[in-house]
Amino acid sequence: MPEQRRRAVPVRGPRSPGVAPRREVAERAPRPPPAGDTIIKVEDLRVFYGAVQVLKGINFEVREGEVVAIIGSNGAGKTTTLKTVSGVSELLKSVRGKVTILGNRVESWPAHRIARLGVAHVPEGRKIFPNQSVRDNLLLGAFGRKDSEVDKDIDEQCRRFPILGERRMQPGGLLSGGEQQMLAVARALMSRPKVILFDEPSMGLAPLIVKQIFDIVRQLHEEGRTILLVEQMAFQALEIADRAYVLENGTITLEGTGRELLENPRIKEAYLGA
Numbered sequence: 260m261p262e263q264r265r266r267a268v269p270v271r272g273p274r275s276p277g278v279a280p281r282r283e284v285a286e287r288a289p290r291p292p293p294a295g296d297t298i299i300k301v302e303d304l305r306v307f308y309g310a311v312q313v314l315k316g317i318n319f320e321v322r323e324g325e326v327v328a329i330i331g332s333n334g335a336g337k338t339t340t341l342k343t344v345s346g347v348s349e350l351l352k353s354v355r356g357k358v359t360i361l362g363n364r365v366e367s368w369p370a371h372r373i374a375r376l377g378v379a380h381v382p383e384g385r386k387i388f389p390n391q392s393v394r395d396n397l398l399l400g401a402f403g404r405k406d407s408e409v410d411k412d413i414d415e416q417c418r419r420f421p422i423l424g425e426r427r428m429q430p431g432g433l434l435s436g437g438e439q440q441m442l443a444v445a446r447a448l449m450s451r452p453k454v455i456l457f458d459e460p461s462m463g464l465a466p467l468i469v470k471q472i473f474d475i476v477r478q479l480h481e482e483g484r485t486i487l488l489v490e491q492m493a494f495q496a497l498e499i500a501d502r503a504y505v506l507e508n509g510t511i512t513l514e515g516t517g518r519e520l521l522e523n524p525r526i527k528e529a530y531l532g533a
């Protein structure tokens with residue numbers, strides 16, 4: 260079992276006004292055993308924008324209950340990787356290689372069909388709907404659900420992120436950057452996903468808020484959720500990752516457990532400022 264799963268994570272104070280105590284959720288939902296079935300498998304993935312090749316044959320996998328991080332600097336291809344996994348189409352984009360999600364070959368599937376498999380994407384820059392209320396943003400996350408528990412799940416997200424409960428009827432655009440990130444996470448959870456893709460959740464946030472956001476990811480991990488996280492903030496991402504990959508200029512150059520990469524001299528020098 261990876262080191263960080265065994266470590267007891269204290270509830271830190273002073274607690275953020277926006278984040279419910281993690282113990283409450285952890286008690287309700289015990290963690291499943293780590294590293295179960297393969298949820299996402301990417302093989303020899305090559306992505307081109309026109310004639311420009313952005314991903315040059317990458318391989319990685321995400322297993323049930325894992326947090327897998329892909330770290331890399333600006334322009335490495337992190338967003339392209341996530342958008343390809345979740346089927347976001349773009350002008351001039353072409354995809355080669357294999358993307359398998361829960362046993363389905365999906366590289367030619369549209370985003371809505373991949374979403375129906377249980378893939379939720381928290382996009383770069385949050386992309387909440389600023390003129391829609393917090394509640395309506397959450398409802399959009401439940402689009403496609405046919406069960407009768409949507410209102411119950413909205414209440415649950417408002418308990419998880421009390422600030423969303425307080426601002427339920429206000430436009431999402433009035434929330435701060437960190438609160439909008441919480442809304443984006445809550446919106447993803449509204450789809451009851453089997454795997455959550457996070458694209459640089461720390462982007463543009465102050466250090467204290469970044470810490471809160473990583474605490475949220477850690478909490479989701481403790482609940483047993485499966486997470487693929489891409490980040491420039493290598494230290495924070497590696498600290499919470501069971502396994503991680505380093506993406507450089509469209510190629511995976513290194514992989515290992517989060518701890519192994521944290522201790523790797525080349526990573527320390529290139530990404531951790533050591």
Ligand SMILES: Nc1ncnc2c1ncn2[C@@H]1O[C@H](COP(=O)(O)OP(=O)(O)OP(=O)(O)O)[C@@H](O)[C@H]1O
Nearest residue numbers: 308313331332333334335336337338339340349491
């Ligand atoms: N729609 C597009 N059309 C053409 N080129 C693109 C497109 N999207 C991304 N690129 C290019 O692909 C490369 C990888 O971009 P990508 O957004 O995947 O990187 P990233 O690792 O997410 O970077 P950042 O950390 O800045 O978000 C960059 O050179 C970028 O300019």
Ligand SMILES: [Mg+2]
Nearest residue numbers: 337338383459
């Ligand atoms: Mg990006």
